[in-house]
Amino acid sequence: MSIDAIHPDWVAVDWGTTHVRVWLMSHDGRVLDHRRSDQGMGRLDQDQFEPVLTDLLAGVPPSQSLPVLICGMAGSRQGWTEAPYVATPCSPPGIGQATRARCKTWDVRILPGVKQASPADVMRGEETQIAGVLLEEPTFSGVLCLPGTHNKWVRIVKGRIVSFQxxxxxxxxxxxxxxxxxxxxxxxxxxxxxxxxxxxxxxxxxxxxxxxxxxxxxxxxxxxxxxxxxxxxxxxxxxxxxxxxxxxxxxxxxxxxxxxxxxxxxxxxxxxxxQGAVLHALDIDTPTLSGLRAAYAHLKETT
Amino acid sequence: MSIDAIHPDWVAVDWGTTHVRVWLMSHDGRVLDHRRSDQGMGRLDQDQFEPVLTDLLAGVPPSQSLPVLICGMAGSRQGWTEAPYVATPCSPPGIGQATRARCKTWDVRILPGVKQASPADVMRGEETQIAGVLLEEPTFSGVLCLPGTHNKWVRIVKGRIVSFQxxxxxxxxxxxxxxxxxxxxxxxxxxxxxxxxxxxxxxxxxxxxxxxxxxxxxxxxxxxxxxxxxxxxxxxxxxxxxxxxxxxxxxxxxxxxxxxxxxxxxxxxxxxxxQGAVLHALDIDTPTLSGLRAAYAHLKETT
Missing domain, CATH: 3.30.420.310 (2-keto-3-deoxy-galactonokinase, C-terminal domain)
Structure with a gap:
């Protein structure tokens, strides 16, 4: 099997418990390729993340300067490298709060999750979706409902996460x-x-x-x-x-x-x-990718 | 392996989804032997019940006149032979409402479960425990709580099941x-x-x-x-x-x-x-066995 070489400027990764999604990105935010697998965090030991990522990046020339921005459970204690939580109230954490993972092949940075002290609660991955929403509507105030295995209800005030359940x-x-x-x-x-x-x-x-x-x-x-x-x-x-x-x-x-x-x-x-709730429409296809795009934009500004 | 012959007058069986319990009984209600296995209804096809029972009755000479009284999920549609439900309000069903199972070796009778039309609800096995309670306290009025995989709360009025959830x-x-x-x-x-x-x-x-x-x-x-x-x-x-x-x-x-x-x-x-509830003590070790004893006593009266 031969794979044509591909030269992304950066890589966006949503690494959840059961699945991993990878987007090969150009510097101006276009998706050059999209890959996914079922090698979620739940199936991997710490030393398996790098080879799995490298498999998913088949065709991309190895480079320690290729930014790979990851959100989700890869940053949990059982994941690749623990990326400590940011505490509410907070803006969705960005690249400045990311944690570098040990990786010989790529420049891997894992975005933190968000925690709430009382009532105790945590999220990993949803904060990046929220960042994606706020990229479109920076001053959003209201409530985001994020259905999933563990549904989140997130109270946002003027672009900041104030509480969630x-x-x-x-x-x-x-x-x-x-x-x-x-x-x-x-x-x-x-x-x-x-x-x-x-x-x-x-x-x-x-x-x-x-x-x-x-x-x-x-x-x-x-x-x-x-x-x-x-x-x-x-x-x-x-x-x-x-x-x-x-x-x-x-x-x-x-x-x-x-x-x-x-x-x-x-x-x-x-x-x-x-029930008569007033629903606010959000026209965002892939909020996680939008949030990772925002993180990359900030990385470029600061380096 | 040789097993000494044993001659019970009847056999009591609690055949649930995950386990089966068997008591070899004398005519005056003494337990001669007690056996159990994990060959519950959930693991068996219809034609496997008889051989499993025969295994559990090792040492008992085969006899088509040995009464084997069964309660529980063996009487469900997925079980040995469906024993139709009795509808509330009712007394706990007895041997007169039992269904004979097809069995070449033993005289097998399966006690029915109880159903409630509205709100829809069903039990299989608990009705025999209730019969055991009522054997001790025939005029009990109040509520029985039967913890288990599917907990039952049963309203009893003067010895009859009036409703349950x-x-x-x-x-x-x-x-x-x-x-x-x-x-x-x-x-x-x-x-x-x-x-x-x-x-x-x-x-x-x-x-x-x-x-x-x-x-x-x-x-x-x-x-x-x-x-x-x-x-x-x-x-x-x-x-x-x-x-x-x-x-x-x-x-x-x-x-x-x-x-x-x-x-x-x-x-x-x-x-x-x-929470301040007034708890009524019941001094019954094995209510299921008590209920099956009551069914056997009635069988003896009527045959």
């Missing part, structure tokens, strides 16, 4: 769908918008009864032939509804923007809109 | 402890009673914020060195607290008895007592 809703859905007794009743794909709405309403109105409402999906499938598709949508609705019950002061009193554009983000938008 | 609290704990991101922060054993109390209070006061409170265990372990033992007890407390928030009308307004006697049951008792 993480919900394990996405991970709970995956565990319940795939590993619990509900796997016998919940389809692995498909959607039923009415069932989702019913779930959201129930989750919002009776969030305390969640562990009971979950089992009722199993019982209704056994007794009332609840379809797998409806059960799947209602499960999602119940969990999102309970999250909306907990975050009500955020979406009721502030401008809200949901980041993503995928199915899950659309579900959050639908649920919020049904 | 299932919570997936036990399964949620197992999934979160073993499979979620919290596995990095939660010890696999050990206990911290103060941390449990804090969790219960938080779960009771803010049940809607559960998915957020869960992630805070991870954040506090990263930022504040929350110990694995404390995280484990707080996780349990959060989940049980949320369940107590949902069941408050049951334990506040009625006499409550917690069945079990194991660690989990003691946790429920501690949490309920701290």
């Amino acid at each position: 993480t919900f394990m809703t996405g991970e709970l859905f995956a565990l319940l769908e795939g590993q619990s007794v509900l796997r016998h009743s919940v389809a692995t794909r498909g959607w039923d918008a009415d069932a989702f709405d019913i779930g959201v309403s129930q989750g919002l109105d009776q969030p305390h009864a969640l562990a009971g409402a979950l089992f009722s999906l199993r019982a209704e499938s056994l007794l009332n032939d609840l379809s797998g598709t409806a059960a799947r949508a209602r499960l999602s609705g119940l969990l999102i509804g309970a999250e909306l019950a907990a975050t009500r002061p955020l979406w009721r009193d502030h401008k809200v923007a949901v980041l993503g554009g995928n199915d899950v983000a659309q579900s959050y938008e639908a649920a919020l809109a049904a | 299932t919570f997936m609290t036990g399964e949620l704990f197992a999934l979160l402890e073993g499979q979620s991101v919290l596995r990095h922060s939660v010890a696999t054993r050990g206990w911290d009673a103060d941390a449990f109390d804090i969790g219960v209070s938080q779960g009771l006061d803010q049940p809607h914020a559960l998915a957020g409170a869960l992630f805070s265990l991870r954040a506090e372990s990263l930022l504040n060195d929350l110990s694995g033992t404390a995280a484990r007890a707080r996780l349990s407390g959060l989940l049980i607290g949320a369940e107590l928030a949902a069941t408050r009308p049951l334990w506040r307004d009625h006499k409550v008895a917690v069945l079990g006697g194991n660690d989990v049951a003691q946790s429920y008792e501690a949490a309920l007592a701290a």
Whole structure:
């Protein structure tokens, strides 16, 4: 196998727990190539990050002066090199707060995550998405909802992260769908918008009864032939509804923007809109890449 | 390997999803031998139940007239033979409502589960524990809490099951402890009673914020060195607290008895007592066996 040589000016990397995404970039912000793999932080020992990165950069001539800007879990204690958290309230951290990773081949810099002392909370990767949003709207004030395995609700005031809260809703859905007794009743794909709405309403109105409402999906499938598709949508609705019950002061009193554009983000938008929340549209395809572009721009200014 | 012959008058079996327990019984209710295995319903195809049972009955001369009384998931649609549910309100179903399983070697009868139309709910196995309780206290009125993978709260009026609700609290704990991101922060054993109390209070006061409170265990372990033992007890407390928030009308307004006697049951008792619930003591070691004894007594009366 031969790969044509490619000469990026810098490299943007989003290195999460399960996946890694790499963009080969020109100095003026164009994407020359995009690569990804499932060699996420969760599968790697500390000394495996460099070879994995080098594999992903196949065709790029090795260079200790090629900046590789990384955000996400690669900066955690179990990752490549720990990049200490910046504490709220703060602007999304930039290249000036990055940590250099030990790497013989490339100039690797890992952006820090953000921590909150009370209530204790952490993020790694989302702060770079937020930086991307603020690149487009520098004075944004309101609330960002970032759906994912660990959903974040982030309060932004004039471009600064003042507080945030993480919900394990996405991970709970995956565990319940795939590993619990509900796997016998919940389809692995498909959607039923009415069932989702019913779930959201129930989750919002009776969030305390969640562990009971979950089992009722199993019982209704056994007794009332609840379809797998409806059960799947209602499960999602119940969990999102309970999250909306907990975050009500955020979406009721502030401008809200949901980041993503995928199915899950659309579900959050639908649920919020049904509750009368005022949704602010964000026209950003890849906020993480935007945030890494901002970090690179700052690197160029300061070196 | 040779096994001495043993001649029970009947056999009691609790066949759950993950385990099966077998008691070889004399006609006057003494336990001649007790056996168990992990050949639960979840691991077996329909035609495997008979050979597994025969293995467990090693030493018992094959007899088509030996009554084998089974409760639990062996009677589900995925089990040996489906034993249709009895509908609430009802007395715990007895031998008269049992279903005969196809079996060449033994006289196998499977007790039905109980279903509730609205809200939809089901139980299999717990109804036999309840029968065991009512054998001791035939006129019991109040609420039974049966901790387990799928915890049941059962309203009993004068010996009849009038309503019940299932919570997936036990399964949620197992999934979160073993499979979620919290596995990095939660010890696999050990206990911290103060941390449990804090969790219960938080779960009771803010049940809607559960998915957020869960992630805070991870954040506090990263930022504040929350110990694995404390995280484990707080996780349990959060989940049980949320369940107590949902069941408050049951334990506040009625006499409550917690069945079990194991660690989990003691946790429920501690949490309920701290909330001022009046706990009714039940002095029954093996309620399932008591319930199966009652079924056998009735079989003898009617044949």
